[in-house]
Structure formats: structure tokens, C-alpha cells
Amino acid sequence: MELYTSGKQLRDLLKSLKKEGKSVGFVPTMGFLHEGHKSLMVRARRENDILVASVFVNPTQFGPGEDLDAYPRDLESDQKLMESVGVDYVFFPTTEEMYPTGHNTYVNVEGSLTKRMCGASREGHFQGVATIVSKLFNLCVPDRAYFGMKDAQQVAVIQRMVEDMNFDLEVVPCPIVREQDGLALSSRNTYLSTEERKDALKLSSSLARAREMIEEGIRDAHLIYDEMKAIIDSIPYARIDYIEILDARTLEPLNLVAGDVLIALAVWVGKPKLLDNIRLEVE
């Protein structure tokens, strides 16, 4: 495994490998890797000749009041995980490498896709995501790029962007990885106290309950919403950012649960805002 800090050097190398007919799989991350990231890398390892991962805590996707410096980092542990999976090249740029003085270009996915859900409370977040992912795509020239479905809205935004910008690659969404008790893995879980960690289980329970209701034949989105909200509200200090029942492709809200459905939530459990979701095909 080799570490690159220069995007141009990495690109030159990858271009020469691609000329030999090798395919490139790419897993962009902000580091502090867990089994969720690992699952993306394992899959990308299997599906490509070359595996590239990036570790970059991207300042432009942190909204006002969000603490960039406090974001957890552990490159040593990250390197061990990536080595164990068989990552070939790690791109580990400095902020100056990605955003040199004078940098002034941004990619925006407009419309409700970025304005609702996480976009409503995190101004500029998806612009930062679309911009850094575009830059990384141009440097890491992947044939396939892997993203976790835990950030379902991020996946939808990136898919939209890849299609609109005519990027020549496939976006591969990968399933959420959970702890044994159901909690979706996240770098943010590290902020949870023991008490909060226990209460956080209500998030995945509320989604399990939603699935159960749908299996029982309930199709009224408001009924499902109310039941999910009641479960989460039983954590007295939790603060709901959103609970949404959506068309999985457009992320438009549904009144009637049918088709390709995404049920997504974002809830502050103490300090961290936790995300979780389920996607299901409903007749």
C-alpha cells in the first residue's frame, strides 16, 4: 500500500495503469474508518483491479457552526484497516493541496434534492460534497466509486451529479453496516455516552417498526411517521431533525407508501446527529 499526497502524481500513476487496461475502484472517506467503510473497500477490492481510497476531512462540507477541528482523526488505525483490505493506493492530501489559495470553483446540485433533509440544516454541505467528490473523481479517475447508503441523500446527490456532469464512472451504493444490536455504524458514534449509546438504538427500532407496519399492510405515511416519532420521542433529550418517508429515487415525500421507498431519519442523540434509513420495495 502506497500513500500519495500529490493528486497529480497519483493521477499520472493511475492513468498509466488504466492504459494497461486495469480498472480502478475508488472509496472516498473522511477517515476514522469503521466496518462500514471497510465493507465498501472489500466490495471495491473484489470488483476492480486497482483499489484507491482517499482520506480527507473536507472543510467545505462542514456547515456554519460545525466543528471541523473536532472531527475525529486516526490515520494510523485507518492505515491498518486499509492495509488489511488490500487497498493499493491511499490519497491523503493536505487542505492546501485540495483548496490552494485562489480556489473559487464549486459544484452545486440544485433543487429539492439538496434543500430538504440534511440540506435544510447544513447550509452549503452538499455543495462541499459535490465539489470535493468532483475533484477527487478527476484525480482518482475511477471506473467505480463506492458510497455507503447510511448517507442516502449524499448517494442521491452524487448520482445526480455524476449523470448531469457526464462523469464516466459508476456510482455503487452499498448497504448500511450495523452493530449486532442494530445501531448503524458511524464515525459520530464515538461521541455517544454509554447512556446515549443505549438510547440511540431507538433509531433503528423505529425503522424496524416502520418496516413491520408496512408488512402488516399499512400504507398511510402519516401513521408510520407518527409511530416512528413516538418511539424516538421516548428518548427525552433527543432532538429530531427529520423523519422522512420518500420516493427513493427523487427523495420527494410520499403520502402513500408505494414503490421504491426510502425511510430516513436524522436525530441528535446528545451531541452527535445520527442518521439511519431503510430502503424497501413496496407493492
Next chain:
Amino acid sequence: MELYTSGKQLRDLLKSLKKEGKSVGFVPTMGFLHEGHKSLMVRARRENDILVASVFVNPTQFGPGEDLDAYPRDLESDQKLMESVGVDYVFFPTTEEMYPTGHNTYVNVEGSLTKRMCGASREGHFQGVATIVSKLFNLCVPDRAYFGMKDAQQVAVIQRMVEDMNFDLEVVPCPIVREQDGLALSSRNTYLSTEERKDALKLSSSLARAREMIEEGIRDAHLIYDEMKAIIDSIPYARIDYIEILDARTLEPLNLVAGDVLIALAVWVGKPKLLDNIRLEVE
């Protein structure tokens, strides 16, 4: 010469040619080609194995009140010109191909580079330019892309974008091509009446006078501006959009004329707004 209307088909072809080690030169145009465009293609033909040109009247770069439908088009004449230069592939997409339903991603170069000069009077223009050029870059995968210096601000915006977005290509700015009497070539010249055509010469004359003053040792930008303005104001019906004396790299206005200098103007001569500029190294 082959015409492509599908971006994906063209890209697949160009990718296979690049795998054979062939270099790709690219000249994006809005059609209605003249000797200015031809000079870009002649140069690109010389410097690359494969020459790709695009003809697409891009709706997103027309500002409010600008008449997209009235933009001159003549594909037959364009094809003859491109054939004569030895263009290999013409990309001629429909609007639906470039902006299908649901398209919602845009590239923005922010800051004074796009807010002043043509950006001040043409809201959204440079967003449209940056977006379509990004898309064309991703479809035509050029090693080199050629742009005319008549649109000096456009060249600066695209250079900024290519650097910021880590596009893997070289932007090649090419000199303005003029009529024998000095008028800068432009598709918009077709709108000029005989009288206006004669008066329009004052634009290049004012730039020639500016050059003369600098050669005489004058360094006060305001003196040069005043003299240029007087020359252009002698066309009674002309309306000046801007006359700017700038640092050629940053496009920041200069008080003292020194270094790499761009003198640029935009003037409505009757219906069309005409652009012209000179770039000079001043000690």
C-alpha cells in the same frame, strides 16, 4: 469527418483511441463558425492526433432577455469549414442530450472573476459556460482545449475552473483573429449594418491608441481609459458596457499599467455587444 449526437458514443470512441496513445485536441463552439474558430481548429489539428469540435448553442449561458432562438446557426457552412481544417469528429448534441429532464447540477466560478465585466451585465452567463464546458470536457476527454482570446474573461474563468476542478487537460488560449481593417471576428458581427460595421472599427482603434500611449511611456490607467472612452463615444449611438485595464491573470483593475496587462472592452454598437481586447507585457 464524422458527426456524433450521442455524448456517450463519442466518449467511448475517444477513450479507445486514447488507449492507443492518441492525443485529443478539442474546440468547443456555438457554431456559425468564422476564421476565428478556424484558427483554433488549425492549431489544434497541428498539435494533436485527433481533433474534436463541438457545435452546441448552450441555452444556460444566455442571460435573461438574451435571445437564444435568434442566435445565428448554419450547420452546413460549419461542416464545410470543419471538413476543410481536418476535424475528425464533430459533437452536435441536442439540448435534450446535454440537459435532460431533471438536470440540476451547475458549476460556479465564484468571486470577482465572474462578477465584473461581462459577468455584471449577463447574470448566470459564466455559470452556464463553466457547466457546459465541464460537461463537454467529461464527454470529449481532451488533452488540450482551445479557446479564443476575444473572450478573455471566458478564458480566465475556464482556466480557473480547470485548475480548481483538477481537470486533466491544458487550456490553450489563442490570439484574436481580425478583419484586414482591424475588427475582431465574431459571430455577432453579422448583426451590424453597413454604417455600424464602419463605426465598430473605433473599438480596435481605441485599443491601438491605448497601446500607442503605453509605448509612449504613459502608465496612468485613467488617462488611457479617458482617451479610449473619447474615441468610442464618438460613435453617437454606441453604449459602453465596460472599458477595463486589468491584470491579465487575476482580472483585477489596475491604476498603474504594469506587468501582464489586459485591456478589454465591451460596447453595444447598435444591436450587438462587441468584445475586443489586447494583452501586453508592460515594463
